[in-house]
Amino acid sequence: MDLRQLRYFVGVVEAGSFTKAAAQLNVAQSALSLHLRRMEEGFGTQLLVRDRTGVTLTSAGTKLMHHARIILRQVSLAEVELTSKIKSPSGEVTIGIPSGAARVMVTELLASAKERLPKVSLKIVEGMSGLIEEWMNAGRLNLAVLYRTVESPGAGKVLATEELCLVVPPGQPPFGNTIPLADLHLYPLAVPMRVNNVRRSVADVIAQHGCALDVRFEMDSLTAIISMVMDGKAYSILTPSAIQREVSLDQVRAVRIVEPTVQRSVVLATNPRDERSIEVIAVHALICGVVQLLARDGAWPTTLPEAELTVPDDRHSRVA
CATH class of the missing domain: 1.10.10.10 (Winged helix-like DNA-binding domain superfamily/Winged helix DNA-binding domain)
Structure with a gap:
């Protein structure tokens, strides 16, 4: 029958x-x-x-x-x-986003979701990158924005590439616009814990070039790290997206690290159990569009993969 x-x-x-x-x-x-x-x-x-x-x-x-x-x-x-x-996808989708990326993408993401996916409820979980990765591995998230080395982005969709910079207190000469990697040891640092991807990315490049860092403070709080730099108590190594607001207010300065640059990939990972979920697929596409929008508009100082550079400049096309 x-x-x-x-x-x-x-x-x-x-x-x-x-x-x-x-x-x-x-x-x-x-x-x-x-x-x-x-x-x-x-x-x-x-x-x-x-x-x-x-x-x-x-x-x-x-x-x-x-x-x-x-x-x-x-x-x-x-x-x-x-x-x-x-x-018209509906349901709840939980997304893990590291604190730095959350500062530039959450507002636009929620606004786009309200317009494009009105029946989908987004739950945003923000934390340092090491914690987000732990939660993703534990299966507590449907989607997660993760950081990887450029050479080994791993599984997931590569959204963009970011450069790390030395974050310095305002009004402290003699900083120019760049600083050689070999000179980073001259500055006492407040940085994330060792499990954090920023820390691992810098440590890998430092080790390859026989350099060293003067790490004075380790903390998994982006707000606390930035506050220490603003108060002139330390320097830090972060991405421009993490300090964009403070830079615009002249509360800190971002000095580009060169010789060589230190880069990392921003990757969007999907929980394997959710790969066929209609609402997760829809939110995945939405996040990709939002990152493209922010990068092209200069709201997120990052570099898009070459394949994304030809996306039309219509707003709805970018977040559809």
């Missing part, structure tokens, strides 16, 4: 004859008869009594008719619900 046989069975019963049902269902009368005979053979009982005036149900046929209507109704409801969800 399959759904087609059930539909044919109900069609014949409701039409009252094979001839009328064949015309209504647009199926040959011989095909209908064959399907009904196979159903009766499969159940091992007669379902219909056939005569010149049409068909009538046997007691077994009456029972099947009751179940068939329920089954077909449920199938129809499922089709409507799933089709509607594809057209």
Whole structure:
């Protein structure tokens, strides 16, 4: 028995004859008869009594008719619900975003979600990158913005590439616009804990070039790190996105690290169990569009992958 046989069975019963049902269902009368005979053979009982005036149900046929209507109704409801969800995703999606990235993308992301995905509820979990990665590995997030080395971005969608910079207190000469990597050891640093990706990215490059860092303070609080720099108590190594607000207010300065530059990839990872979730897929696409929008508008000082640079400049195209 399959759904087609059930539909044919109900069609014949409701039409009252094979001839009328064949015309209504647009199926040959011989095909209908064959399907009904196979159903009766499969159940091992007669379902219909056939005569010149049409068909009538046997007691077994009456029972099947009751179940068939329920089954077909449920199938129809499922089709409507799933089709509607594809057209208009709904549900809850939890996203982990590191503190630095959250500062530049959350406002735009929530505004775009309200416009483009009104039936999707976004839960934003903000924290230092090491914590976000732990939560993602524990399966507590549907999506996560993670940081990776440029050479090994790992699984996930590469959204952009960021450069790290030395964050210095305001009004402290003799800083220019750049500083060589080898000179970083001259400045006492307040940096994230060792599990943080910023710390790992810098440590890897430092080790490769035989340099050193003067780490005085370790803390997993972006706000506390920036406050220490603003107060002139330390320097730090962060991305421009993490301090964009303070730079615009002349509360700190960003000095580009060179010889060589220190870069990392911004990656959007999906929990493997959610890869086919309609709402997660929709939010994934939305995040990609928001990052492209912010990068092109200069709101996020970052570099997009080459494949993203040809995306049209229409606002709705960018976040669709």
